[in-house]
Amino acid sequence: MIVFQNETVVVFQSSLYQTTSTLIDAETALLLIDPAWLPAEVSEIQSYVAAIRRGRPLYLLFTHSDFDHIIGYGAFPEAIVIASAAFTNHPAKDYPVKQIHDFDTKYYLKRFYPISYPEVEVAVANDGETMKVGNCALTFYLAPGHTNDGLLTVIEPEGVLAAGDHLSDVEFPFIYDSYESYLETINKIKNIVDSGNIEILIPGHGSVTNSEKAIQQRVNQSIHYLHSLRQSDGHEEVTEQYEFFEGMKDVHLHNVKVAARKESQFED
Template identity: 50%
Template sequence: MIQFKNDFMTVFQSSLFQTTCTVIEGKDFVLVVDPNWLPTEIEEIQTFIAQIQGKKELFLLFTHGDFDHIIAYKAFPGAKVIGSKGLQQHPNKQQKVNLIHQFDNDYYIKRPYPIAFPEVDLVVEEDGQQIVIGDTTITFYLSPGHTHDGLFTIIEPLGIWIAGDYLSDFELPFIYDSAKAYVETLQKAVRVLETHTVSVLVPGHGQTTTSKEKMKRRIQNSQEYLESLISAVMKEDLEKMASMEKEMPFPSSFTKQCHEENIAIIRKEFLK
């Protein structure tokens, strides 16, 4: 379904995990970010792109290599792929592909395209790296923490910030890579807002926002959560850690596992 739309951007939202896919239409290009999840949802995105692309060049941007974000890579043949060096050199490519196959097998899903890990054509290696297409400038910032291969993407002059799996309106930080890196990425997010004129923020899961105050608050919420959890772990405050698990929206075995992994990574990094 379409969650958000303006003159140059359409955000689709999957029924699963409120995962977003952003389609941006520039004068000279169409950029598709993290197309996902279900075949009918991907078909809706494909149909939309076929209506707007014309002779414009098609780009695929993957914010990181989690399987839900790369699941429709092969649904857009001929597109140039943008990703971080961490994505290009991902150490667990086959595992991610296996997770897609497992998901499809679990739910008897057939896809009309092959499953593969993205092959990156345009590699982002450092903060501030840019791609210029006509009068559009796309600026990238490495955003490790959730995963090692994450990217923030700023598209100007449209004022779009694609945040990947950060800055959701409901989802608390999930740390799969590094708590210290996550803290630094949130500090980088503050600088992004100070450096760029951002008019719309799209998270990987949850609602798009055009409010600068909400963007700031989402950063603060993540910072406060991590500060509290790091403090609780360092003090071995089991009661506080247990209460913070209850703060996870949509409580489930999945969120319980994510909370436990957050604690395990913090222990590893801060209690050496």
């Protein structure tokens, strides 16, 4: 369902993990980010895109390769795909595809489109790379830490930060790549936010916010959580801020181990 909408930005939110999918009307083109989850939800997004497209080019941006974020790829076969170079060079592309099939099998789900790993046409290799999509200017920043192939995107003139699985109000940082990389990415996000150009934060899970104060709070909360992982106590104070913590407890315990050993080889 739609949870945020203005003249150019529409954000859909799934019933599962409050996963967000974003559509930006860039006048002469459309930009769609991480279309997801359930078949009916992807169908809703597909129908919305079809209703407003009017023959315009469609760009499809993936923030990272987690299966819940690439699950809607096949519903938009004509889209021009943007992702990080690490996403493009994923060493085990069959793995997230298998996760999608396993998920659908477990819940008896049938999709109206084929499942495959995205074929990337625009691969971002460096911080600060830019491109135009319609009247929008996109600036990209590599964001390893959650996964090794994360990508942050600042979209102007809307002032949107498409943050992927960062700065959620329902999830603490999930570290599936490395602790140090996640810290570097959060500091990178802090610099982006401190520039004063971000007006709308769209996380991969949770609530959209256009409050400068709330955006800063989420940055600070993530930094505080990451630092707490290397402390012997204080975890309780941090984790009680998350309503669904019990459902994520195993990930938190994993994060503590990752922070202690400085490396992560976590797999779902």
